[in-house]
Amino acid sequence: QKEVEQNSGPLSVPEGAIASLNCTYSDRVSQSFFWYRQYSGKSPELIMSIYSNGDKEDGRFTAQLNKASQYVSLLIRDSQPSDSATYLCAGRYAGGTSYGKLTFGQGTILTVHP
Amino acid sequence: GAVVSQHPSWVICKSGTSVKIECRSLDFQATTMFWYRQFPKQSLMLMATSNEGSKATYEQGVEKDKFLINHASLTLSTLTVTSAHPEDSSFYICSARQGYNEQFFGPGTRLTVL
Numbered sequence: 001q002k003e004v005e006q007n008s009g010p011l012s013v014p015e016g017a018i019a020s021l022n023c024t025y026s027d028r029v030s031q032s033f034f035w036y037r038q039y040s041g042k043s044p045e046l047i048m049s050i051y052s053n054g055d056k057e058d059g060r061f062t063a064q065l066n067k068a069s070q071y072v073s074l075l076i077r078d079s080q081p082s083d084s085a086t087y088l089c090a091g092r093y094a095g096g097t098s099y100g101k102l103t104f105g106q107g108t109i110l111t112v113h114p
Numbered sequence: 115g116a117v118v119s120q121h122p123s124w125v126i127c128k129s130g131t132s133v134k135i136e137c138r139s140l141d142f143q144a145t146t147m148f149w150y151r152q153f154p155k156q157s158l159m160l161m162a163t164s165n166e167g168s169k170a171t172y173e174q175g176v177e178k179d180k181f182l183i184n185h186a187s188l189t190l191s192t193l194t195v196t197s198a199h200p201e202d203s204s205f206y207i208c209s210a211r212q213g214y215n216e217q218f219f220g221p222g223t224r225l226t227v228l
Contacts, residue, residue: 032214034216034217036219042221042222043221043222044207044219045219046217046218049216088158100146100214101160102148102160102217104157104158106157107157
């Protein structure tokens with residue numbers, strides 16, 4: 001089992017809708033989580049970080065962390081075609097030789113169609 | 115977010131030559147820098163982690179004598195691909211972090227070895 005698993009994609013939503021991206025994590029991953037957006041041919045761009053249980057909002061983005069269920073989600077409100085990209089969920093290793101390093105989910109391809 | 119730059123953004127070289135890629139944190143001191151490689155339509159693969167003033171630690175399967183990493187200052191890390199071969203052609207991305215804060219990626223360097 002991967003330490004961070006993202007819900008299977010690709011995900012297609014109409015412009016203006018809410019896009020919901022989810023991932024689950026294992027016990028090897030700490031309580032620090034990050035969402036990155038990666039456009040085709042580009043490097044990942046950090047869009048949200050979340051460390052505490054609950055919701056964190058930043059503009060059209062809301063990250064949610066549920067420690068009891070070990071899942072993290074990202075909601076994108078009023079989705080725009082420019083949001084079309086691969087979204088990477090990442091968690092930080094909690095210990096061992098990989099302590100502090102990020103482990104990434106496999107990514108979810110989001111397409112927002114006009 | 116913090117800014118990480120990479121140079122060059124792309125490079126084409128002949129087989130057997132060496133290529134140096136620079137990674138700079140422009141507005142923060144990066145105590146830790148990471149080097150990733152990404153093949154088309156694949157996930158990010160961590161190659162090595164470097165802490166300022168210390169030797170880099172390499173992931174399993176990454177040849178340290180082929181991928182030389184130097185992190186001489188809190189704002190600069192370099193990756194040198196020695197005796198490059200066509201199979202080394204890839205997208206190389208650095209990432210930087212201050213303490214255990216968020217991790218920011220550079221724009222990447224696309225290496226093509228002929």
